[in-house]
Amino acid sequence: MEDHLIDKTLGYACAYTPLVLLDAAGCAPYRILPMSDCPDQAGQLLHDNLCPHVKRILDRAISRDLPDLAGIVLMNSCDAMRRLADAWRRVRTNDPVILLDLPATADDAAVAYFTGELSRLNDALSAWCGHAITSTDIAASVVRYNKLPPLFSRLSERLCQGQLSGGSARMQGLYNTAMTASFDESLSTLEQAVAEAQSKTPQDNGIPVFLFGNVLADPEVLQFFESCGARIIADDLCTGSRLFTTIEFDERRDGLAQIARSLLTRTPCARTFDPAQPLKMAEDIQARAHAAGAHGVIGQTIKFCDPYLDRLPAVRETLREAGIPLLLLEGDCSLRSIEQQRTRIEAFIEMLA
Amino acid sequence: MYQYFKDMAAGIETKILQDPDLPNPRKRYALETARLGGRLYSGNDTVAWCGIAVPFDLLNAMGMTSCFVEFVGAALAATGLADPFFEEAEQAGFVGDTCGYHRAVLGAARKKVMPEPDFLIASTCPCSGGVAVMENLAHLFNKELFVLNVPQENSAQSVAYLAGQIRDMAGFVARHTGKPLDEDKLRQAVENTNQARKLMQDMYQLAQNVPSPTDGRLLINFGLVMPLFCGTEAAVEIARAYKDEFTARIQRGISGVPDEKLRLLWVQNRIQFNNPLVELLQKEYQANIVSDELNDIYWDPIDPDDPYTGMARRAISIPLNGDIQGRIKHLQKLARAYKLDGAINPCNWGCRQGTGARGLISDGLKEIGVPVLNLEVDCVDRRNFSGGQLRTRLEAFIEMLASRPQAQ
Numbered sequence: 001m002e003d004h005l006i007d008k009t010l011g012y013a014c015a016y017t018p019l020v021l022l023d024a025a026g027c028a029p030y031r032i033l034p035m036s037d038c039p040d041q042a043g044q045l046l047h048d049n050l051c052p053h054v055k056r057i058l059d060r061a062i063s064r065d066l067p068d069l070a071g072i073v074l075m076n077s078c079d080a081m082r083r084l085a086d087a088w089r090r091v092r093t094n095d096p097v098i099l100l101d102l103p104a105t106a107d108d109a110a111v112a113y114f115t116g117e118l119s120r121l122n123d124a125l126s127a128w129c130g131h132a133i134t135s136t137d138i139a140a141s142v143v144r145y146n147k148l149p150p151l152f153s154r155l156s157e158r159l160c161q162g163q164l165s166g167g168s169a170r171m172q173g174l175y176n177t178a179m180t181a182s183f184d185e186s187l188s189t190l191e192q193a194v195a196e197a198q199s200k201t202p203q204d205n206g207i208p209v210f211l212f213g214n215v216l217a218d219p220e221v222l223q224f225f226e227s228c229g230a231r232i233i234a235d236d237l238c239t240g241s242r243l244f245t246t247i248e249f250d251e252r253r254d255g256l257a258q259i260a261r262s263l264l265t266r267t268p269c270a271r272t273f274d275p276a277q278p279l280k281m282a283e284d285i286q287a288r289a290h291a292a293g294a295h296g297v298i299g300q301t302i303k304f305c306d307p308y309l310d311r312l313p314a315v316r317e318t319l320r321e322a323g324i325p326l327l328l329l330e331g332d333c334s335l336r337s338i339e340q341q342r343t344r345i346e347a348f349i350e351m352l353a
Numbered sequence: 354m355y356q357y358f359k360d361m362a363a364g365i366e367t368k369i370l371q372d373p374d375l376p377n378p379r380k381r382y383a384l385e386t387a388r389l390g391g392r393l394y395s396g397n398d399t400v401a402w403c404g405i406a407v408p409f410d411l412l413n414a415m416g417m418t419s420c421f422v423e424f425v426g427a428a429l430a431a432t433g434l435a436d437p438f439f440e441e442a443e444q445a446g447f448v449g450d451t452c453g454y455h456r457a458v459l460g461a462a463r464k465k466v467m468p469e470p471d472f473l474i475a476s477t478c479p480c481s482g483g484v485a486v487m488e489n490l491a492h493l494f495n496k497e498l499f500v501l502n503v504p505q506e507n508s509a510q511s512v513a514y515l516a517g518q519i520r521d522m523a524g525f526v527a528r529h530t531g532k533p534l535d536e537d538k539l540r541q542a543v544e545n546t547n548q549a550r551k552l553m554q555d556m557y558q559l560a561q562n563v564p565s566p567t568d569g570r571l572l573i574n575f576g577l578v579m580p581l582f583c584g585t586e587a588a589v590e591i592a593r594a595y596k597d598e599f600t601a602r603i604q605r606g607i608s609g610v611p612d613e614k615l616r617l618l619w620v621q622n623r624i625q626f627n628n629p630l631v632e633l634l635q636k637e638y639q640a641n642i643v644s645d646e647l648n649d650i651y652w653d654p655i656d657p658d659d660p661y662t663g664m665a666r667r668a669i670s671i672p673l674n675g676d677i678q679g680r681i682k683h684l685q686k687l688a689r690a691y692k693l694d695g696a697i698n699p700c701n702w703g704c705r706q707g708t709g710a711r712g713l714i715s716d717g718l719k720e721i722g723v724p725v726l727n728l729e730v731d732c733v734d735r736r737n738f739s740g741g742q743l744r745t746r747l748e749a750f751i752e753m754l755a756s757r758p759q760a761q
Contacts, residue, residue, distance in 0.1 A: 045712035049450065050705055076505055078481040079705035086677035086710055099676070101511070103502040104477050104484055109521070110502060113514040271481055275500045278492040304450055306705060310485035313446035314492065 008070035008129060013057055013084065015238040015269065016075045016102055018118055018259050020247065023183060024133050024141040025125035030067060031179035033217045033239070034333040038063035045087045051080035051304050052332035053215045058084060062091050071096035071128045073121065078271050078307055098124045104272055106264035114260040122256070138255040144183060148244045151190040152178075156241065160233045160292055163198045168211075168232035169219040175240055176217055206231030207352045210289035212315075213300040214238045214269070214308055220335050225298070228342060229349035234292035236285060237300075242267050271307040281311055282318035289324055296325040296352045298345075300338070303330050325352060354466065357432075358390035376601070378594035379571050385587045386578060390428065392418040394468050399530055402467075402490060404476030404483050405577075406503050406671055408519055408664040410584025412474075414542035415526050415534055419474075420581055422486060425461055426454035427574065430625035430733040438464060439734055452703040453733030455486040462493055472496050472529050474522060478503035479673035480706040499525045505676065507669050515665035542584030543657040549583065552592035554650045559599035560643060561691050565616065566602035568609030569631045569642035571595075573623050576647035608641075615640035615754055618687055618723070620698035620714065621647070621673070621707045626735040630747060638751045644691040646672060646684060677710045681717030688723045695724045695754045697747075702731040726750040 010027040012019070022029040034056035041062045042055035060066055072092075074085045076099055085099040100117045103110035126132050152174075158164040159171050166173070174193060178186040209230040216222075217239040225232055235241050247262040249255070264272065270281055289297045297319055301308040312328060319326045327348040331337035338345075365384040369377050392398045398418035403409070405421045412419040429435035430453070438460030443449060447459050461467040473496055475487035484500070491498035501518050504511035527533045560567045572595075582588035602609070617634070619642050624630065634640040652670045655663030669675070672683045688696070696718050700708040715725040728743060 043712075045710070045716075047700060047705075047708045047711050049702060050709040079709060082505070082706065083677070083709040086713055089676075089678075090713060090716075099505065101502075101504045101506065105500050105502060109514065109517055113502070113504070113510070116510045116514075270485070273488055275475075275488075275491070275498040278488045278498055304705065306451060306480070306482035307485055309448055309451050310455070310482055310489060314489070316446055 009067050010125075010128075011066065011069045011072035012074070013054075013072075014075040014077050014081060015242050016077055016263055017073055018121065018263060020138065020141040020145045020259060021118060021121055021125060021133070022073065023145065024137040025122075025129045026131070026137075027070060027125070027129060028182045029179075030069070031239075032057045032060060032066065032072075033176065033180065034060075034215060035218055036060050036063070036065050038065050042087070045090060046083055049304050050083060051078075051302055053302050053305075054080040054084040056333055058087050058091065061088055069095060071098070071124075074099045075102045076100060077102050077269065078305075080305070096124070096128050102272075103264065105275060106261075106272065111257065111261045111264055114264060115254070115257045118256045118260055135255050138259075139249070139251050142247050142249045142255070142259070144187075145244070146246050146249070147187060148178060148190065149246045151187075151194050152241075152244050154194050155190070156234065158198060162231065162233075165196060167222070167226055168235075169222040169226070172217065172219040172222050172240070175243060176219070178244060179217075179239070207296070207349050208233045208292070208294050209349075209352070210234050210236075210285075210292050210294035210297045211240075211300060212236040212285050212288075212297065214302050214305055215333060216240070216300050216331075218333070218335055221338050224335060224338060224342075225345065228345040229353070230298070230345070232298075233294060234288065236267065236288060238269055242269065269307065270311045279311060279314040282314040285315055286318050286322050286324060289319075290322070294324070296327065296348065298348070299326060299328045301328070301330055303332055354468075355391060355394035355396070358387050358394060362387035362391055376594040376598040378591065378598045381594045382575070382578075382591050385582055385591060389418070389420060389581060393420055396468070400468055400470045401472055401474055401526070402470045402487070403474045404478070404487060404501065406476035406478040406668040406674070407474050407501060407522075408583075408668065409581050410542045410546045411519065411523060411539065411660070411664060412526065413582075413584040414539045415523065415530065416532065417526060417530070422458045422490065423454040423483070424578070424581070425467055426457035426733050427625040429457050429461060430735065431627070433626065433735075435460075435626070435733060436736060438466070439736065449734075450703060452480070452482050453701070453731045455482055455703075457733055458486060459489060462490055469494050470496055472525070473498045474501065474525075475499070476501040476503050476668070478668060478671055480704070482703075482705070497525075497529070501668070503668050503674060505669075505674060507666070507675065511669060512662060512665045515668060516661040519661045519664050539660060540657045543655050543660050543663070545585060545589055546583045547654045547657075549579070549588040549592040550650055550652075550654060552589065552596050553579070556592060556596040556599055557649060559596065559603060560648075562599075562603050563616070563692060564608035564610070564613035565641055565643040565691075566599040566607065566609050567641070567643055569617075569635055571609065572645060572648050576645060576649060577622075609643075610635045610639055610641040612639050613641045614638065615694045615751065616643045616692055617641065618644045618684070618691065618693050618696040619646065620684070620696055620725075621704070622699065622701055622732045624699060624730055624732045626733070626738070628735075628738065629740060630743060633744060633747065634751070638748075638755070640751055640754075642697075644687050644693065646687065649683070649687060651683065673707060677713045677717075680710075681714060684714065684718055685721050688718060688721055693723055694757070695726065695750065697726045697728065697750075699728045699730040699732055701733075702729065724750070724754065
């Protein structure tokens with residue numbers, strides 16, 4: 001769908017959202033990031049011990065700190081997201097809302113069911129946007145969105161080698177653009193970044209660190225890590241490297257089924273796993289940190305995120321056995337919550353050095 | 354633990370035999386719970402640790418000894434033994450912000466107090482934390498894990514998806530036990546489930562009587578634990594005993610709480626460790642917890658010719674599943690049926706799916722004139738229990754309810 005035809009924006013909040021379908025509907029997907037100065041009002045509806053990511057998104061919804069949305073697409077990725085859907089319906093009574101079920105596994109039956117959920121989304125989007133979404137629309141959107149992952153891959157390589165101007169904060173800014181701006185603007189921004197001349201020598205001499213966790217979208221937090229002496233060379237984050245992956249697509253086959261499989265089998269969030277390999281997430285993090293050449297790992301998770309909190313002990317154990325130092329941080333999506341941990345971060349980096 | 358459950362069962366059997374003609378519902382229920390505990394720890398049975406929404410009637414028909422893992426957390430809390438297991442879990446990195454049921458289980462498993470299962474079956478309902486714990490246990494025990502993805506929507510597509518998974522689950526169990534599913538046993542189990550369901554439905558109807566024959570203790574954890582016995586004759590006997598007891602009490606004009614003045618609903622889980630709150634409500638205020646959120650029949654009878662579909666519908670219909678509007682409607686239905694004066698939500702610390710929506714639940718009940726007291730309690734971990742504060746809040750709430758015109 002060409003940008004000039006886009007006249008509607010659809011909100012979303014999870015990396016599992018099928019952006020290509022939102023694009024195929026002629027809408028611009030807009031990730032509602034938990035970055036805002038809105039007053040804290042979500043606590044009226046949701047308990048204090050619920051995910052700050054979700055509560056900040058709800059704060060934005062209550063404060064109308066959002067672009068005009070034709071609707072919001074939420075994924076049933078965790079308890080907090082389910083509660084967000086409930087609360088959203090309460091505070092934004094006129095917004096069309098859909099909550100898609102997301103299986104925790106990626107076997108064939110799960111893929112088939114999730115395909116049905118994508119079909120349900122397609123029907124909803126058609127109704128919201130006033131026109132049917134064809135398989136041709138979907139195929140065209142897949143082609144468009146498949147342009148992004150190779151660009152991010154090239155930028156990630158440069159980041160890893162210390163040759164991306166602006167470092168991880170710049171990279172996060174590019175992710176944020178791709179999550180919130182129109183597709184054409186995102187593509188253009190990424191292409192410009194890739195076209196920039198590469199510096200021959202690494203731009204800083206921080207200690208290479210692998211960063212994993214859930215939501216960490218504020219580029220200032222990345223800058224802060226670097227001010228503590230770290231150089232974030234790769235990540236495994238919901239608001240980072242897990243966002244844009246290539247969809248293997250054959251136009252002769254069921255498009256929705258291919259999108260469903262692609263989403264369920266991409267590098268998983270902690271909430272998706274293979275029952276045959278329990279806690280493999282820990283090994284995956286270790287392997288990625290090792291492959292990136294990281295001297296240490298920082299795990300940054302949002303408070304009250306059960307999918308991560310309950311799997312962190314395994315990550316800690318696996319990295320310990322592999323001899324890779326780990327620093328676990330908890331935050332509430334704000335820079336302030338990370339800054340309070342400066343001493344710990346600096347001590348960790350000094351230890352790595 | 355085996356000896357503990359064995360002694361407990363023997364003690365209850367002795368007490369039942371002292372008055373064998375009485376219904377003794379709570380004793381029969383406790384006896385079956387003790388027997389299950391004994392089987393889990395006997396070392397002789399084929400054991401499956403499960404999630405809450407797993408169809409236990411199917412597992413019972415297949416000769417499994419199975420139980421949801423939260424049962425262990427509740428049992429440890431009830432016996433006052435949970436503290437070292439919380440400490441073990443926390444030392445291993447499972448933070449105190451997570452669900453107390455799950456921390457207790459993880460600690461018990463790490464300390465090898467939890468029997469090693471033959472395999473595990475997780476269910477994505479009711480919570481994300483429960484699935485994560487099952488993944489941890491599968492890793493710790495190095496046993497195979499089967500996952501039931503329970504959809505949120507009660508649609509034909511969702512029911513068919515879950516029914517297919519339950520069929521696959523039966524195959525998974527048969528592969529482990531070496532015993533294929535006996536269709537006649539499954540049919541009998543479904544018939545037992547349906548019979549128990551009808552008796553429980555009648556019993557809940559009786560509990561709605563004013564004054565209620567129940568007393569705030571008789572049905573603690575009942576709706577949560579009874580599914581473990583579904584498919585067995587024991588479930589039918591327990592349900593019948595409760596129905597008979599309540600019928601007799603109503604006929605004789607016996608109220609569960611003498612001079613019942615206020616009727617309360619308890620939202621989600623009870624506080625599992627010993628605490629004075631229920632007694633305070635009953636003795637000092639004649640306030641009776643007549644209904645618990647999960648003490649209800651929310652599913653249709655299961656068709657013995659199509660059992661997987663019925664089991665799937667049942668799992669999807671659990672009040673904690675689906676969107677909050679469905680849950681609120683269910684709570685409102687209970688409030689009207691039981692003629693409630695108020696509701697208490699313990700807001701179990703660490704429970705995102707249940708406690709997360711406490712504001713929405715409060716609003717939903719207030720819409721129909723039922724005030725809600727939201728507490729801040731970890732229902733399993735007693736270490737931060739502040740009885741004095743809770744007593745003050747309960748007293749203020751009860752006094753407010755008592756002063757309302759409809760209560761006078």
